[in-house]
Amino acid sequence: MTALQRVALWRSRSGGLTDPQFALAIVIGVLLFHVIIIIVPLAYSFWLSLHETNVILRSREYVGFDLWGEALFEEETQSATLKSLYFAAVSVVLSLVLSLGMALVLNQEFPGRGILRALILLPWAVSEVVTATMWTVMLEPSWGFFNGALQPLGIVGEGHVWLNKDWALFWLAVAFTWHIAPLGTFFFLAALQTIPQDLYNAARIDRAGVISRFYHVTLPHIRYAVLIVLVVVTVEAFRQFDLVFAMTSGGPGTTTQILPLLIFRYNFQFSQYGLASASSFILIIIATILAVAYFVLMTRRTKQTRVAAAQRRAAIAAESS
Amino acid sequence: MKRDANLKLFVALSVLFVFLWTIVPFFWMLWASFMTDSELSTGIVQGIDDPTLDHYNRIFGHADEEAIHGGQTKLIGQGFLNSLLVSLPVAIIGTAIATLAGYAFGRFNFPAKTGLLFGLLLTRVLPPVAILIPYFTMFRTVGLVGDPGGLILTYLTGIIPLLSWVLMGYFATLPLEVERAARIDGCSRLKVLWYVIIPMAAPGISAAFIIAFLFAWNELLFGIILVGGTKWQTLSPALLAISPLTAVGYSPIALFSAASALSIAPPLILALIFQRYITRLNIVDPVTVRE
Known part of the structure; x- marks a missing residue:
């Protein structure tokens, strides 16, 4: 049975979502969770890498890619x-x-x-x-x-x-x-x-x-x-x-x-x-x-x-x- | 025939080597945990005159002599409990989410499947130490430092990609016919997943559960950063706190060996019970899975 036939057969009973849509919805949900919990910290980490932190003076100075x-x-x-x-x-x-x-x-x-x-x-x-x-x-x-x-x-x-x-x-x-x-x-x-x-x-x-x-x-x-x-x-x-x-x-x-x-x-x-x-x-x-x-x-x-x-x-x- | 005999001898020697390589470190750690400190300091390769349960008693709080520096040994028991309270939710929630994701990846085709799968797996490549400070800052902002919730969330992100990948391989090998029949009989997709797929995939799902549990039980770094030194401190940081290798001040290795030996009881039991499920996991090429 080809994917196309399956879609035709199953579509009627699945609340309007085709199989690929259903799968994509799940995958995007899981990925979104990861994006929030990983990309956001990574972005923050990138921002940190462009700044020199001085803990004693409690200051933070932009230094570009110097630290890299x-x-x-x-x-x-x-x-x-x-x-x-x-x-x-x-x-x-x-x-x-x-x-x-x-x-x-x-x-x-x-x-x-x-x-x-x-x-x-x-x-x-x-x-x-x-x-x-x-x-x-x-x-x-x-x-x-x-x-x-x-x-x-x-x-x-x-x-x-x-x-x-x-x-x-x-x-x-x-x-x-x-x-x-x-x-x-x-x-x-x-x-x-x-x-x-x-x-x-x-x-x-x-x-x-x-x-x-x-x-x-x-x-x-x-x-x-x-x-x-x-x-x-x-x-x-x-x-x-x-x-x-x-x-x-x-x-x-x-x-x-x-x-x-x-x-x-x-x-x-x-x-x-x-x-x-x-x-x-x-x-x-x-x-x-x-x-x-x-x-x-x-x-x-x-x-x-x-x-x-x-x-x-x-x-x-x-x-x- | 002589060749066969030689081969047999070779296999026997190899078996012996595999057995010793695996078991010897376990054995000597246990051996050390029954020695007194002074006995151990004269050498581990000797009979124990008077095997002592002192170290175990101290960890369980039954010894007269107070524990080393500031009652750190009491934290082992607490850490044991905390690790259970963190690892079980991680294993349950992680397996549930990864079952959904693995089902989607293993059973269906959809646009950009390879790219999305790669994106998910790539998060596994990220070294934990690279996102330490951002995690700490983020969790402090929302008040999750020193809270098991933050740790559970962290472990979930760490383990879900791997579990999804393992389960994807498993789902892809299950026969389609039963599923198709159920769908024709009017089951919704999630019902099929629950009543048909999950029972069939029980071995794979059990294996995923164990992998997640072990990961959470054993992790050290985020344990130190997020809950280290708090009342929610997990087992690995608690162990490290009495480690003679890193601890400040005097700490006997025999006691540390005993604590380590206790800490591996749950993982070992799990590994032994579910060993047969893990052996049945299928290695399926994640890229070219197209049913």
Whole structure:
């Protein structure tokens, strides 16, 4: 039945609204709610970014885009931006590998699979604050688990400081991966379950090895899930504040001071609302560019993938029959 | 055959790794919560001579020894309650609105659908820290600072886009026939949604409810800004207040571990109960959903 026929059939009983009108009314209602609660604060934030606030004199002076320049070119903000990018990059790579690996394992048949599938969701269910507690217990130098387990084996020296100035941000990304990867695993599991078993059987008849099967059968079916995980982890990594704030608060020194933390400090430690707002827009712009890029990639890729997958399936079906 | 045996061993080792990676941090946090402070300071990897419930007793207010700096431990229990009072409305209202939006996006075509969907999803990209000051100023103007209403509103805006997207994917996979039959029998669109779609989509809607609840339960930043230090303080800010990592003054990590362990009870129970619903969520391409 075409959309047009449906409209003709349903229109008479729906208070005069066609289906598209009905849907549009709902969507616009929801969007309006978001516009008010997000665009208005954003506009205010933009206004703030054009003004230098002096808390002591209680004055506010229009300075144009000076603060944007400061946010873009000051060493402090630049280094925080780089740290945010590093944190996001490490998190994305680790999460992709780990969540896909876990999904492939959980897609195998083994006793206790149901229980393990339930268990692996737990890190995602706990908050970033609790994640920070757990990983502090793991990494604490004087009594933590890592040193307690690894020192007797001679792998690390006495009182090895894991959260040192070179590696603290990396370990934060590991803790964040522990928290976020289960979500990716579930996206991958859902995608893996849509692959017809026939394809694997056909590939096996053709004597395709494990790697070849993964590349030619599994990967085309989970490409879309890969993109989702990319988007979700990137966005969440750029938004991340709670975990870093709770675990290191930017330390040691300012080595883990990613952009959201710096913005927080500008606001609440230094009352530099203008600079904080200008820096916020840098964060928003980076995150938006990445999201749009992924989104474009997603719309293009999935269409290609679908055609490719359909062709491949037809070819394999023809061959195996 | 030898190859099969090797593969089996590899799977077994991988399973073991996944299990340990997931469970080890939980285990040691719980382990620490049963140690005394002096015992913990000599190393966590050792047997506990005399497991203590002191830390838990203190949080429940049953200990003789008064809590650390200014009775902050009492705020854990209060935070627990407050978080429930905030998270439940967020989950209920958020799921309801997102069900409508997801139904509209997943079932119908309308002008500018892709653009509108993208607009909605883009709000999710916004870092919370970027709208902190405007939110605070706005809510102060209308008297919603220190009020759970402001927090509920904030969380709703944060979670509705994600829920709509999840539910859209779910609705798009449900069979059209039943819905069509109901419509021909004279049901209005909202009646169809209520009597036909929602029962069919129960697993997806349950999953959305849990995602919303967990989001509200776990959030820290807006909790600090909007209700931190007030009588409506939620659990995450309350936890942070006794954290040895950020707290001013002395605060033992064993106590903090116990409080953290208590705080994860509701999320863990929810995650375990609804795990099977979450596994049934469908990943449907949001852009090319055209039924």
